[in-house]
Amino acid sequence: MFVLVSNYITAIVCLVTAFVIQRIYVKEKNRSTNIKSVQGIQWFSLAIFSWGLGAFLNIVLISIFGFDNQHKIIVSLGVLFSLLNSLFILMSIPSIKHYEKRNLVIRIIERFSNKEVFMIFGGILLMIASVFLISFYGGNQENSSNNVIWLIDIPISLVVAFALLQELNKAFKNRGMQFMYLPTFILFVLIIIAVTHRIFPTENVQNWMNLNSWNTLGIVTALSFKFLFILLFTILLYSWKLLAEKEEQQSEFVKIKERKNKLEKDKETLLIANESHLDTIKHLKSEIQQQKKKYKKLKKSSKVELSDRQKEVLANLGVCGTKKSYTEIAEAMNISVDGFQAHIYQIKKALNVSGSGGKEQLITYAVNNDLLQFATIKCD
Template sequence: MLSHISNYITAIVCLIAFFVIQRIYHKEKLKSVYTANSVEGIKWFALAILSWGVGATLNIVFTQVFNFPQTSSVVISIGVFFSLANSLFILLSIPSIQHREKRNIVIRIIERFSNKEVFIIFGGILVMIASVFLISFFTRTNGNSSNNVIWLIDIPISLVVAFALLQELNKAFKNRGMRFMYLPTFALFLLIVVAVTHRIFPIETTAKWINIELWNAIGVTTSISFKFLFVLLFIILLYSWKLLAEKEEKQSELQETIFAHHKLESENETLTVANESHLNTIKLLKKEISSLKKKHDELKSASKIELSDRQKEVLANLGICGEQKSYTEIAEAMNISVDGFQTHIYQIKKVLNISGSDGKEQLITYAKKNQLLEFATIQHD
């Protein structure tokens, strides 16, 4: 009766938990915040819980519908099969438990294989189970004892997986500042040990040492308790991982923001220095331009040619008649002496800085170029 109640509770709770966790898995898979390994871990945990639920459901079908006894080879073999499947899924899920400590040796070995290779290894173990089942079915002499031997295949694997799970959970909770979770994880390990070893002891032998009803109650209680505790610890681990991931994401965003802020400040300082440098350069250039302009004005003022009206008249007359007439002829036309005319020519050459044998031609060209012909007082014949 107790075993039936245990199977009903296990089937209902585990199947519901599976569908809930699967929803969480699909929801988290859509997010890019978490690593693929972490999200895949949710899937394997969900399948581990599903294996319990399916195993309990099939146990109910075979014992309640088809009236197989709990101690039959078929029922026990189904239980062993789904227990091994549960161990497989837990092993595949453990590497997704995030922490910074060294991995358990079992997990390090599992991580060396792909998921496909792990399934092949477990497939070999399941073949062994089938062989043991056939041998026990055809050579059965003491029913319960022979059938219970099948659990010997599952018990070592379950204990190894339970120990690896204990270590990885403790490391994860330690890294998350949740050392108070050590006690529940250790309790989970003890419950698993009691539950799996409970299966192998023959009832005939056990009855000599303890009341059968009490023994069965211990088996049912530990079986239900460790499954409930497993689901509870997984939910706590899942949400602590989620909160940790969100915290790390926010810290990462904060670090990126701080880095961007420092970068902008650095660029601003660089631009400020460059701007100040450019302003100083502009000031220096303006100052230099002003100095050059002033110097130019001074040179222009110093080099400005100032001719008297009489000199302009002489230059104008020379410009009109100089190519046809001599200095003497131009002087007579102007009614001045030749010496006076030549004195004017000499002073004009000095002002205009003209020298050489072609001085006359240069003076004529200057008069025409600078529009001095309007000052002429004689006309060209």
């Protein structure tokens, strides 16, 4: 019963998560000019999907066809989907962004095309099919045959787990998130426990541990590492997006700075070469001043950190600012007008917004910086 419940949980969580991540991949693919930079999101969704599909098939075979959870077909399907999961994880790891040396396994994988990697795993799956046929028609006991089948998957799973541990730690280090080392190590330990749990014959386990407790340990460990895996990759995906946005902003910052320096040099050259070009020099001075203001504004806005309450106020203004007054928005948020205007004042100060068009500037900023997701009111 516990096995069936765990299959239901795995199927629901993994299939829903895979669908959501696939939608994220499609959205990022349409937005990004570099498809390779977001390709790992798709492989990650397929890795999660393989877990969910395997659990769903187990539910069908156990509930509808009455198979035992230790039946050779179920075990063989488990090995198949475990290998597919390992393949998709390997394909997703090269997309984990960091600036340190890659793990040896990942460097080898990067030398092959996607087609070649699939061919290699296809050969491994062929070996599994051969072992399954031998164990099915042989005279070995059921558990012994199952253990032989799992022995093919375990080395691959351990290699993938170790490569994943190293790459995750390097990525989190580059993002200044060294506190994530512990969760990644726990993930590695859970994977080791989960994969090695499969090779111990149950008749030997009964000598030193209750069989129900042993089976519960395996199920809980398997569920735990799957959910932790999803959590870590979700955190990594979110931090990757923030890093990409920061790098894009820094790139724009550098371009503006280079442009400013070039304009200053052009101005000096023109002043020395020909005093008669006063109109041109005046134009360049004006352009330099505009670039300086843009440079200062971008430099200052890149350091802006709004509080959660300020993000909420700015988001609500972005949603309803063109249709409602400050008073109406404040009433919808159940706060006083003075409190709302105090927040607006602090936000304007933080964003260096002033002038008669301050409200429109705040609305534009909220829309351009994806702050509408923090809105708590609707504007009908």
